[in-house]
Amino acid sequence: MCEEERNFCSGMDIKPEYMMLNIKASTDIEAIKILAENFFEAGVVKDTFVPAILQREKDFCTGLQFEEAGIAIPHTDAIHVNYPAVAIGKLETPVVFKSMGMPDTLVEVGIIFMLAIKEPHKQIEFLQLLMTKFQEKDILRRLMKCNTAEELTANFLASLV
C-alpha cells in the first residue's frame, strides 16, 4: 500500500490476507472467532485478541442494519493489537447478530468488518468514514458480490475514496 493510501485509511492496513470468503459459521461468536484467529495468524493481533473480542461482542454487540445489508463491526481494546488493520469476512450463509444498543433486535449479517484498533484517536476517523460510506448507494451491495480476497480488498479500498 502506498503512503498516500495509508494516510487516507487512518493508518489501517488493508490486505487480501486479512480477507476471508465463504466463512461457514452458525453463530455470531463462531464467525467472529474464525476471522479473529486468521487475524492472529497474520500477526496483526496478539493471542489475547481472540478471547477479548469474543467477550466484547457478548457485552456490547455490534450488529448494524444498513439499508443495503446487515453488517457487524466487532472490535476490542488497543492493548490486544500489534498494528492497525481491517479484516473483512463474508459468510457463506448469513448469521444472526444482536443489534448494537438493542440486543432484542436481531440483524442478519452477511459480511463482517473486524477492526484492529491501535491508536483510537486516529482510527476512529476511519470508523466514521466507514459508517458514512456504508450509507451510500451500492457500496455494501458491491462488497457483498466480491468472490476473491483480492477483489474484496480492491473494492473496499475503492469504496473509501
Add this chain to the structure above:
Amino acid sequence: MKKILLACGTGICTSTAVNAKLQRILDEKGLKGQYQITQCKIAEVPMKSADFDLCIATTQVSGDVKCPFIMGVAFLTGMGLNPIIEKILTVFETK
C-alpha cells in the same frame, strides 16, 4: 447551553463517530454554540448523567439514567435518523 453526554462501550469508539455526525446536524440546525458534548463509557452514565440535559448512547445502559435518554445507533447507520433528530431538537426547546 445544553449539555449532551455521548456514551458507548469504551467511550472512544462509536461515540466518537456519533459525535461528529451529531455536531454537524446540530450546527446545520443553527444550534452552534448552544451545546456542549462530553463522551464517556456506558458504565459511567448512571453516575454522570445527573449533570446533563440529554444522554445519547450506542449501547444499553444498566442502571438509572438521570436525564432524557436516546438510543443513537441511527447516527451510524442513517436508518430511522430523522425521528431521533426531532427528539433531540425538543430538548433544545425546553428551558
